[in-house]
Amino acid sequence: MKTLQNLIDGTWEDSRSGTSLDVVNPATEELIARLPGGCADDVDHAMTAAVRAQPAWAALPLAERVARIHAWADAVSEHVSELAELECREMGKPVGLGRSFIDGAVAGLRVAADQALTYPFEETVSRPDGSRSRILRHPLGATAVITPWNFPVPMVLGALGPLLASGNTVVVKPSEHSPLSTVRLFELLSLPPGVVNLVLGDARAGAPLAEHEEIRLVHFTGSVETGRRIGAGAGERLHRSVLELGGKDPVVVDAGVDVRATATAVAFGAFVNTGQICTSMERVYVHRDVAEEFVDALVAAAGTYTTGNGLDEDTVLGPLVDERQRDTVRRHVADAEARGATVRTGGIEPEGKGFFYPATVLTDVDESMLVMTEETFGPVVPVSVVSSFEEGLERASRSRFGLAATVYTEDPEHITAAARIPAGITWVNQWQGGGPEGRYEPAGDSGMGATGAHASYDAATRPATVHIAARPGA
Numbered sequence: 001m002k003t004l005q006n007l008i009d010g011t012w013e014d015s016r017s018g019t020s021l022d023v024v025n026p027a028t029e030e031l032i033a034r035l036p037g038g039c040a041d042d043v044d045h046a047m048t049a050a051v052r053a054q055p056a057w058a059a060l061p062l063a064e065r066v067a068r069i070h071a072w073a074d075a076v077s078e079h080v081s082e083l084a085e086l087e088c089r090e091m092g093k094p095v096g097l098g099r100s101f102i103d104g105a106v107a108g109l110r111v112a113a114d115q116a117l118t119y120p121f122e123e124t125v126s127r128p129d130g131s132r133s134r135i136l137r138h139p140l141g142a143t144a145v146i147t148p149w150n151f152p153v154p155m156v157l158g159a160l161g162p163l164l165a166s167g168n169t170v171v172v173k174p175s176e177h178s179p180l181s182t183v184r185l186f187e188l189l190s191l192p193p194g195v196v197n198l199v200l201g202d203a204r205a206g207a208p209l210a211e212h213e214e215i216r217l218v219h220f221t222g223s224v225e226t227g228r229r230i231g232a233g234a235g236e237r238l239h240r241s242v243l244e245l246g247g248k249d250p251v252v253v254d255a256g257v258d259v260r261a262t263a264t265a266v267a268f269g270a271f272v273n274t275g276q277i278c279t280s281m282e283r284v285y286v287h288r289d290v291a292e293e294f295v296d297a298l299v300a301a302a303g304t305y306t307t308g309n310g311l312d313e314d315t316v317l318g319p320l321v322d323e324r325q326r327d328t329v330r331r332h333v334a335d336a337e338a339r340g341a342t343v344r345t346g347g348i349e350p351e352g353k354g355f356f357y358p359a360t361v362l363t364d365v366d367e368s369m370l371v372m373t374e375e376t377f378g379p380v381v382p383v384s385v386v387s388s389f390e391e392g393l394e395r396a397s398r399s400r401f402g403l404a405a406t407v408y409t410e411d412p413e414h415i416t417a418a419a420r421i422p423a424g425i426t427w428v429n430q431w432q433g434g435g436p437e438g439r440y441e442p443a444g445d446s447g448m449g450a451t452g453a454h455a456s457y458d459a460a461t462r463p464a465t466v467h468i469a470a471r472p473g474a
């Protein structure tokens with residue numbers, strides 16, 4: 001079986017690492033590809049190309065950089081089904097779901113690139129004394145993007161738009177679990193050599209990349225544990241880091257909502273992508289007035305999430321990414337049961353091949369349980385009954401994470417109060433979505449660095465001011 005190659009300076013080439021890793025289809029447990037383990041030599045080589053390519057890329061007119069990004073988006077949009085199938089084989093995501101997220105990411109790439117056209121890369125402030133200041137936003141230089149496996153293609157597309165449009169070059173290191181779709185994504189590139197480079201591997205490639213002396217920014221999406229290491233390394237070397245990490249997102253369900261519709265929405269938020277979304281709904285606080293009806297409807301909705309191979313168009317619940325992830329899910333459910341939780345549905349794994357886990361609803365849960373405090377990243381939703389909306393809001397806010405939150409309520413005062421939850425984004429009466437103007441910085445352990453709309457351009461550029469004194473007599 002051929003080992004996947006790196007893309008460096010526009011050329012596909014073998015890794016210098018001499019080691020390899022397996023890619024296993026999580027639905028069948030079959031070996032489907034090999035990739036290099038990665039090494040510092042590969043990273044050095046890629047960084048040299050990125051540093052060399054950067055001045056010429058930044059010197060292109062902005063409109064041309066934006067047009068080149070659109071050309072990539074055009075190419076990707078013609079291969080959405082193929083990319084979704086690769087994602088399915090490498091990490092289990094059902095193909096229909098994969099297609100819809102890749103479509104969304106391509107649209108997002110276009111919007112993000114176009115936002116460069118309204119970004120103030122240069123402003124001049126004139127003063128009454130005749131002096132003026134030019135406020136410039138320079139590209140940072142060569143940057144690193146390190147991505148997780150749960151949305152392989154969208155994660156890369158989401159990070160690259162503002163970095164490239166600002167005139168930076170990039171070295172990308174995708175997750176070792178999901179290299180196939182990223183390799184294909186980069187085969188569709190038509191940017192000048194060295195502007196985007198790809199280095200494959202695990203931490204053996206990620207660590208030297210994140211700590212490379214030539215990088216000016218590391219944009220990392222992944223676990224809190226790895227994020228802390230990357231943040232510490234960035235602090236040591238004084239380069240910028242944007243860290244988009246894990247979550248334990250709460251949902252508050254108020255009295256007076258459409259209970260059945262809300263339960264259906266919560267089932268989707270908890271189970272889609274097999275619960276492996278950083279903003280998956282991971283703990284629910286439901287008002288006691290609607291609790292019984294809500295749990296019954298949630299259990300009924302969970303019954304519609306049957307497991308299967310994601311290549312089958314009818315599958316709604318693919319496997320977890322690997323056995324390690326399934327172990328985490330098992331451990332959280334077992335811990336909850338041992339501490340008094342009730343499994344209302346799910347909890348029993350199907351027999352046979354594949355890292356499957358059923359849609360699971362837990363009740364009688366509290367904050368002594370891992371499933372209520374640590375990221376589970378699986379199709380498990382713990383539901384806790386609260387005696388008031390206020391109590392729901394207070395418990396939703398009590399977490400070391402602060403990525404996103406969702407509130408279902410018809411009460412106008414409660415809609416306003418939803419903003420009190422410390423989170424980068426709070427959705428009210430929907431989950432996911434929002435306009436292109438949204439800006440976020442995760443709270444707590446969920447990360448640091450604001451992104452979204454012009455905030456992504458602030459993160460991708462360095463401001464500098466040139467003061468020009470008034471000329472005497474002018």
Ligand code: NAD
Pocket residue numbers: 146147148149150173174175176201202203205206207208210221222223224225226227229230244245246247277278279375377403446447
């Ligand atoms: P992970 O931290 O294990 O790996 C993420 C990436 O970092 C991979 O490419 C990996 O190879 C690399 N890596 C591992 N060790 C490294 C090191 N020492 N130095 C540099 N790179 C290293 O995370 P994962 O399991 O791939 O992803 C799941 C996590 O990602 C979850 O916690 C999830 O919540 C989070 N996530 C967050 C967001 C967000 O936007 N906040 C989005 C998606 C996923």
